[in-house]
Amino acid sequence: xxxxxxxxxxxxxxxxxxxxxxxxxxxxxxxxxxxxxxxxxxxxxxxxxxxxxxxxxxxxxxxxxxxxxxxxxxxxxxxxxxxxxxxxxxxxxxxxxxxxxxxxxxxxxxxxxxxxxxxxxxxxxxxxxxxxxxxxxxxxxxxxxxxxxxxxxxxxxxxxxxxxxxxxxxxxxxxxxxxxxxxxxxxxxxxxxxxxxxxxxxxxxxxxx
Amino acid sequence: xxxxxxxxxxxxxxxxxxxxxxxxxxxxxxxxxxxxxxxxxxxxxxxxxxxxxxxxxxxxxxxxxxxxxxxxxxxxxxxxxxxxxxxxxxxxxxxxxxxxxxxxxxxxxxxxxxxxxxxxxxxxxxxxxxxxxxxxxxxxxxxxxxxxxxxxxxxxxxxxxxxxxxxxxxxxxxxxxxxxxxxxxxxxxxxxxxxxxxxxxxxxxxxxxxxxxxxxxxxxxxxxxxxxxxxxxxxxxxxxxxxxxxxxxxxxxxxxxxxxxxxxxxxxxxxxxxxxxxxxxxxxxxxxxxxxxxxxxxxxxxxxxxxxxxxxxxxxxxxxxxxxxxxxxxxxxxxxxxxxxxxxxxxxxxxxxxxxxxxxxxxxxxxxxxxxxxxxxxxxxxxxxxxxxxxxxxxxxxxxxxxxxxxxxxxxxxxxxxxx
Numbered sequence: 001x002x003x004x005x006x007x008x009x010x011x012x013x014x015x016x017x018x019x020x021x022x023x024x025x026x027x028x029x030x031x032x033x034x035x036x037x038x039x040x041x042x043x044x045x046x047x048x049x050x051x052x053x054x055x056x057x058x059x060x061x062x063x064x065x066x067x068x069x070x071x072x073x074x075x076x077x078x079x080x081x082x083x084x085x086x087x088x089x090x091x092x093x094x095x096x097x098x099x100x101x102x103x104x105x106x107x108x109x110x111x112x113x114x115x116x117x118x119x120x121x122x123x124x125x126x127x128x129x130x131x132x133x134x135x136x137x138x139x140x141x142x143x144x145x146x147x148x149x150x151x152x153x154x155x156x157x158x159x160x161x162x163x164x165x166x167x168x169x170x171x172x173x174x175x176x177x178x179x180x181x182x183x184x185x186x187x188x189x190x191x192x193x194x195x196x197x198x199x200x201x202x203x204x205x206x207x208x209x
Numbered sequence: 210x211x212x213x214x215x216x217x218x219x220x221x222x223x224x225x226x227x228x229x230x231x232x233x234x235x236x237x238x239x240x241x242x243x244x245x246x247x248x249x250x251x252x253x254x255x256x257x258x259x260x261x262x263x264x265x266x267x268x269x270x271x272x273x274x275x276x277x278x279x280x281x282x283x284x285x286x287x288x289x290x291x292x293x294x295x296x297x298x299x300x301x302x303x304x305x306x307x308x309x310x311x312x313x314x315x316x317x318x319x320x321x322x323x324x325x326x327x328x329x330x331x332x333x334x335x336x337x338x339x340x341x342x343x344x345x346x347x348x349x350x351x352x353x354x355x356x357x358x359x360x361x362x363x364x365x366x367x368x369x370x371x372x373x374x375x376x377x378x379x380x381x382x383x384x385x386x387x388x389x390x391x392x393x394x395x396x397x398x399x400x401x402x403x404x405x406x407x408x409x410x411x412x413x414x415x416x417x418x419x420x421x422x423x424x425x426x427x428x429x430x431x432x433x434x435x436x437x438x439x440x441x442x443x444x445x446x447x448x449x450x451x452x453x454x455x456x457x458x459x460x461x462x463x464x465x466x467x468x469x470x471x472x473x474x475x476x477x478x479x480x481x482x483x484x485x486x487x488x489x490x491x492x493x494x495x496x497x498x499x500x501x502x503x504x505x506x507x508x509x510x511x512x513x514x515x516x517x518x519x520x521x522x523x524x525x526x527x528x529x530x531x532x533x534x535x536x537x538x539x540x541x542x543x544x545x546x547x548x549x550x551x552x553x554x555x556x557x558x559x560x561x562x563x564x565x566x567x568x569x570x571x572x573x574x575x576x577x578x579x580x581x582x583x584x585x586x587x588x589x590x591x592x593x594x595x596x597x598x599x600x601x602x603x604x605x606x607x608x609x610x611x612x613x614x615x616x617x618x619x620x621x622x623x624x625x626x627x628x629x
Contacts, residue, residue, distance in 0.1 A: 052623045072540055075622075079538025086626075090533045092215065093526070094222030106211075107538035152537065 001027045001062050001081070001155045003048065003188065008057030010043050017055055020044055021206060025188045027155050030179060032199070033192040035208030041192035044208070045158045048190070049082040050074045061155075079108060083149030083187070085178075087161035089141045091133040097144050098129040104151035111151050123147050123177065139170040143177065150181050156188040163195050171197050212543060216550035226519030227551070231558045233512030234602065238563020240505035243570060245594055246586050248498050254584060255281065255487050257398045260334060262310075264469055265481045266290065266298060267453040272481035273489060279312060279453040280483055282322050282399055286314050289450035290478045292443060298454055299440050305465050308333055310455040311443055313411040316370040318387070320579070321356045323370055323404045325411030325451075327439050333457070334400050340364060341391030347410045347436055348384075351391035355401040362389050370414055384414035409437035412449060509602070512559065513609045516552055520613040525628055531617050532625035541618050548614045549607055556606035560599050 003025045011017040018040040025031060033041045046052045048059060050066055058065050061081065069077055091100045098120060105111050111119070120129055123143050128136050136144070142162060149157055159178060163171040175191075175198055182189040191198060199205070220227045258281050267275040270287030277284035292299070292311075299309050310333050313325030324330070331343075341364045344351055352362055362368075367386040387406065395401055437443050443451070458465045469480035520527070531544040571586045578584045 046623060046626075051626065075535050075540050076538055079536065084536050090529050090626075092218075092530055092533060094215070094218040099218075103533075104537045107534075107540075107543075148537075 001188075002060075003156055004060045004063075005048070006058045006060065008047060008054045008059060010040065010047055010052065011055035012043075018043065019056075020047075020208070023048075023206065025156070025190065027188045028183070028186045030182065030189040030202060030204070031191075032202035032205040033190060033208060034194065034199075034205050036194055039208040041194075041208060042160050045084070045160050045190065045192050048156075049078050049084060049158055051078070079152060079154075081155040083152045083154035083157045085142075085145050085149055085157065085159040085162050087164055089145035091141070091144070093133050096130050096132060097125060097136060097140075100133060100144060101125075101147045101151055104148045108152050110153045116151055119147055119150060138165055139173065142166065142170075142174050146174070146177055146181065150185060153185055154187055156190065157182050159189070159191045159193075161193050161195070162191065163193065163198065168197065171195070175201050212546045213550055216547045216554055219547065220551055220554055223519075223523060226515065226522075227555050227558075230512050230515045230519060230555045231562060233508055233515060234556060234559025234606075235562030235566055237505045237509035237512060238560050238598075238602065239566035239570065240501055240508070241598060242563060242567040242595065243586075244498050244501040244505065245598070246567075246571075246590065248494070249592075249594075250584060250586055251494060252491075254399070255490075259483055259487070260398075261457055262455045262483055263458050263465075264456040265453055265483060266295060266456065266472065266478050267481065269477065269479040272479060273486045275453065275479060275481045276483045276486040277490075278314065279455065282314075282324075282403065286452045287479065289313075289452055290454075291447070292449050292451060293447040294476065294478050295451065295454050296444055296447060298456065299444055301440070305458050305460075305468055306456055307459045308457040309440060310457075311408065311440060311451045312453055312455065313408045313450075314452040316372060316411060316414055318368055318370050318404055319360055321353075321360070321402060321404050323350070323387075323406055323411070325406055325408040327408060327437065327443060329440055330405070333455075334396070336396065336400055336405075337394045338391045339394040341389070343391060344405065344407050344438070345390075345436075347407055347413050348387050349390040349406065349410070350387045351393060351405045352389055353393050353401040353403050353405075354395040356404055357392045362392075364389055364392065384416075387414075407437050408443060408451060409435055509605075513605055516555060516606060516609045517612070520548065520552070520610045524613055524616065527613070527617055528620060528625045528628045531620070532622060532628075535622050535625070545614045545618055548610050548617070552606045552610045553603055556603045560602060 003023070005020065005023045007019075007022065009017050009019040020040070023031075033044060035041055043052065047054050050059070050069070053067060059067055066074075066077060092103065095103065098116075101120060102113075102116055105116060120126055123146070125140070125143060125147060128140055133141065133144070157178065162178065163174050166174060178189060178191070179201055191202070260280075262280055265275050265279050267279060267286065268288030268290050274284045275287050278286050295311065297303075298306060299311060303309070308329060310329045311327060312330065314322060316323040330336075338351070339354065341351070356362065366389045369386055370384070387404075387410070393400070393405075435442075435446065437446065443449075458468075469482055472478060472480040527544070527548065530547075531541070534543050535541065568588050571588045575585050575588075578586065
């Protein structure tokens with residue numbers, strides 16, 4: 001599948017708007033969105049995944065405009081095609097690590113329980129699978145968030161500053177995991193980050209000003 | 210993973226609010242169920258045991274006490290009246306009186322009252338034998354179905370009656386044992402909880418001293434005392450006493466209305482109107498019930514406020530939950546469903562706790578109620594009123610979280626993701 005943008009701009013509540021360069025990304029591609037804090041990296045990810053509307057221009061998936069869907073259809077469409085990973089991953093704190101990962105399958109049903117268990121094992125999460133989210137480290141949370149996104153089997157993975165809170169070792173682990181797993185499911189990967197440690201991992205970058 | 214599971218996990222994850230709300234709902238439900246059942250029981254008992262009796266003639270005293278004692282078998286007698294004084298009303302072919310039912314009270318067996326009566330009592334209340342035979346001799350008794358069941362009495366069993374209308378351990382040894390000759394069919398009213406004997410047996414039990422004067426012992430007493438089976442037999446012993454006469458009139462006319470007033474004004478006996486006395490009692494009970502209902506409603510209101518505050522205080526966490534669930538494809542309705550289910554879980558647990566508390570309370574006070582008032586509150590009982598109560602509680606639980614739920618429903622996903 002191909003994700004493209006045409007002349008998109010986003011307007012904020014204070015009426016300021018940001019115009020973005022056109023993007024063209026196929027499933028299986030990986031790209032790094034670079035730029036300083038406040039340049040609109042996160043907003044672009046939100047616009048691509050239809051969380052916020054574009055002020056001008058179009059976001060197209062395989063040539064179809066996805067901005068005119070109802071709220072319900074947007075939610076459904078987003079969860080089918082976009083897996084989102086945040087700088088501070090969000091979880092249901094009442095659930096365990098495994099249950100948070102399994103939650104994605106509840107609404108998508110793309111993975112069986114066995115496949116989820118295999119995924120948990122492959123991401124070295126077995127030891128903490130039955131722990132509450134509040135009892136695991138930041139790096140483990142990021143791995144859990146990646147595992148949950150993989151259960152969705154999205155067409156594109158959009159990661160917003162996934163490594164900024166991590167030390168070098170965990171930064172390498174997380175980005176390698178993201179690249180490796182997105183390639184494994186042939187998902188397009190867009191990482192928005194101002195973290196220079198990620199530069200070597202991405203042959204293609206989009207610089208925002 | 211079902212929404213119910215997430216709702217359960219959420220409730221366990223933040224237990225303080227749900228526990229407090231559940232306790233408060235449980236307390237209010239227990240109070241409401243207790244009040245409802247007590248009120249139902251009292252009203253049911255009064256209406257079913259009124260049995261068409263329109264007036265009670267007894268010794269002067271409190272008319273309410275007379276009604277409670279002679280009709281509902283709850284209170285103490287106001288005293289005895291002589292058959293001499295009662296005979297005008299016991300005579301057949303009275304111009305106003307259709308049925309006169311004389312009774313003699315004053316004894317019990319293990320807390321169950323013994324009623325000395327004539328065949329008029331059995332005829333009026335429509336009492337039929339399930340087994341055994343009718344009363345024909347002194348010192349024979351016919352027992353109600355509840356008495357037979359609770360005391361495991363069977364035909365041929367004998368026992369000594371106790372003095373007084375409650376079991377205080379004073380037996381009538383001198384009057385000889387009473388023998389069960391019949392067991393009545395179940396009627397579902399107070400008659401199931403009484404022991405019946407001939408009026409003359411009550412005299413014999415209370416005049417045991419007489420047998421000593423006559424040199425008679427034990428079971429042979431019944432041969433020394435006249436056997437009274439009918440009102441006509443009773444009228445041949447005007448020197449004796451009975452406790453009361455229950456009256457049913459031939460019609461409702463002005464003369465009947467004045468009948469009671471005339472008795473009270475001109476005779477040594479008292480006429481009490483059960484309908485008037487029961488209405489007075491309802492007024493008293495009603496006030497007590499109203500206070501209990503108000504208390505229960507106040508506790509319930511606090512529990513609802515507690516649910517609302519507990520949801521409102523965790524709204525930030527909810528916003529985060531909603532953001533995740535929407536990103537994973539759950540939709541806004543899923544989050545609302547989880548919040549409503551959490552509230553319903555609290556409501557359901559509260560109702561369960563309330564019924565548990567009320568059942569415990571009933572089990573605790575039932576022996577006392579039976580001894581004092583011949584009443585037993587049903588422990589396992591379900592009626593439309595209580596079903597409506599439970600449904601209303603669940604509806605109010607849902608209503609209590611509608612505002613936070615609506616706020617979440619309306620919140621854009623982008624704003625939810627910005628909430629830390």
